[in-house]
Amino acid sequence: MQHTKIKTLSSSDLGKTLTLCGWVRTLRDQKNFAFLELNDGSTLSGLQVILESSLPHYTDLIAQLSTGASVAITGTLVESPGQKQKWELKASQVTVFGTCPEDYPLQKKRHSFEFLRTIAHLRPRTNTQGAVARVRNALAYATHQFFQERHFLYVHTPIITSSDCEGAGAQFLVTSLNLQQVPRTSEGSVDFSKDFFSHPAYLTVSGQLNGEAFACALSDIYTFGPTFRAENSNTSRHLAEFWMIEPEMAFADLNDNADCAEAYLKYVLQYILKHNGEDLQFFDQFIEKGLIARLQHVAETPFVRLTYTEAITLLEKSGKVFQFPIKWGSDLQSEHERYLAEEHFKKPVILTNYPAHIKSFYMRANEDGKTVAAMDILVPKIGEIVGGSQREERADRLKKTLLASGLKLEDYLWYLQLREFGSVPHSGFGAGFERLVLFATGMENIRDVIPFPRFPGHAAY
Numbered sequence: 496m497q498h499t500k501i502k503t504l505s506s507s508d509l510g511k512t513l514t515l516c517g518w519v520r521t522l523r524d525q526k527n528f529a530f531l532e533l534n535d536g537s538t539l540s541g542l543q544v545i546l547e548s549s550l551p552h553y554t555d556l557i558a559q560l561s562t563g564a565s566v567a568i569t570g571t572l573v574e575s576p577g578q579k580q581k582w583e584l585k586a587s588q589v590t591v592f593g594t595c596p597e598d599y600p601l602q603k604k605r606h607s608f609e610f611l612r613t614i615a616h617l618r619p620r621t622n623t624q625g626a627v628a629r630v631r632n633a634l635a636y637a638t639h640q641f642f643q644e645r646h647f648l649y650v651h652t653p654i655i656t657s658s659d660c661e662g663a664g665a666q667f668l669v670t671s672l673n674l675q676q677v678p679r680t681s682e683g684s685v686d687f688s689k690d691f692f693s694h695p696a697y698l699t700v701s702g703q704l705n706g707e708a709f710a711c712a713l714s715d716i717y718t719f720g721p722t723f724r725a726e727n728s729n730t731s732r733h734l735a736e737f738w739m740i741e742p743e744m745a746f747a748d749l750n751d752n753a754d755c756a757e758a759y760l761k762y763v764l765q766y767i768l769k770h771n772g773e774d775l776q777f778f779d780q781f782i783e784k785g786l787i788a789r790l791q792h793v794a795e796t797p798f799v800r801l802t803y804t805e806a807i808t809l810l811e812k813s814g815k816v817f818q819f820p821i822k823w824g825s826d827l828q829s830e831h832e833r834y835l836a837e838e839h840f841k842k843p844v845i846l847t848n849y850p851a852h853i854k855s856f857y858m859r860a861n862e863d864g865k866t867v868a869a870m871d872i873l874v875p876k877i878g879e880i881v882g883g884s885q886r887e888e889r890a891d892r893l894k895k896t897l898l899a900s901g902l903k904l905e906d907y908l909w910y911l912q913l914r915e916f917g918s919v920p921h922s923g924f925g926a927g928f929e930r931l932v933l934f935a936t937g938m939e940n941i942r943d944v945i946p947f948p949r950f951p952g953h954a955a956y
């Protein structure tokens with residue numbers, strides 16, 4: 496069906512006869528004519544359509560054009576005398592595909608985000624969710640553009656894996672065993688040799704380890720895919736299924752890594768500032784006042800860089816009473832991260848060189864014997880948005896930390912071989928895509944920036 500998207504309309508279309516398809520947002524019946532607000536998802540504001548009473552079967556037609564009805568409208572694009580829009584469509588023909596009865600839950604009024612989560616199949620039709628979807632799309636597009644421009648190869652790492660990248664045991668088991676009749680070994684444990692993969696398999700928590708294999712062959716790569724965490728985190732910052740961007744760079748140290756992450760965040764924010772103006776203005780007006788200025792500030796000013804140890808000193812001197820008291824060696828909680836980025840520095844902070852015992856096995860040991868070459872980026876409102884490190888490229892050291900983390904060497908022989916055969920210094924990071932969307936839109940809850948959120952107790956749709 497040939498039709499034009501609202502987003503593509505320009506003044507060169509004035510006077511032309513066009514067909515547009517979409518959903519009725521509102522209809523204002525003025526007796527001799529009616530205003531219809533048409534939305535096709537390509538823009539926030541949609542298009543005003545004028546329906547004159549001379550249209551065939553006008554009264555019947557108007558009765559069918561309630562909020563939510565789907566239509567194709569052919570008409571002429573004319574300049575609008577109204578203040579709100581540059582042009583409007585004077586309809587000459589209307590086809591109604593699907594009418595929409597009065598019990599349609601999205602009548603024109605404000606709905607809470609909690610309520611909208613219970614109708615996740617309909618919420619993309621709301622202004623807020625439409626704007627989130629467009630900004631999310633633009634951030635994904637800009638992500639590929641950023642890495643492709645820098646000659647990073649996009650690598651598809653597996654979703655099902657037998658490795659535990661974060662070594663935290665927060666993985667979902669993937670099995671085809673009959674749970675009513677689980678096969679047992681002679682010792683009584685589950686006999687995974689009878690399972691689909693002949694050994695335990697899980698949904699991946701990160702594509703990093705596989706990404707490293709490709710970086711150790713092709714220099715610079717990135718993954719961008721779904722990752723899964725079976726941790727019982729019921730917060731506005733955690734999902735059980737989330738998307739992660741994970742670049743991995745050969746011949747790169749922690750500084751190069753921080754440079755890449757900072758440039759990446761700035762690039763994608765600049766991209767949406769340039770291309771998603773209407774949506775960002777909506778968020779600025781209705782979700783977070785001052786959002787655009789905040790994003791511009793982040794896109795233009797250098798991030799602060801300091802070590803974990805310096806940050807602990809700052810936190811101790813802050814005079815603030817934290818729910819979780821802080822001292823050297825403890826992991827930063829979100830309240831500490833937010834204090835640093837939001838209150839103290841008022842901009843993104845790159846923290847480096849964390850104590851080894853609070854970080855993962857693959858991070859490169861520093862010469863002090865206490866810290867590792869880790870790097871987290873903390874931003875106002877969110878806390879941690881990026882986590883990364885220089886990787887341990889020395890096989891003997893890596894063996895030690897694998898064992899110390901309680902992992903089995905035989906499961907990581909391939910990973911160790913990357914260090915035994917032409918090992919290279921390399922670094923990478925993971926950027927949480929939904930945290931980035933939260934940051935870019937000012938939305939409060941991570942469940943509202945992914946189409947169908949998965950969290951403890953919920954995997955509907």
Ligand code: 4AD
Nearest residue numbers: 701703733734737741880881882883923924925927
């Ligand atoms: O810090 P994390 O756990 O790091 C890794 O997984 C590394 N393997 C990445 C790498 O170096 N290639 O996760 C990275 C980022 C976090 O900074 C956060 O933004 C996001 O992923 N993240 C989550 N986002 C939503 N829900 C969760 N449960 C998340 N856990 C981590």
Ligand code: MG
Nearest residue numbers: 871879881882
């Ligand atoms: Mg982390």
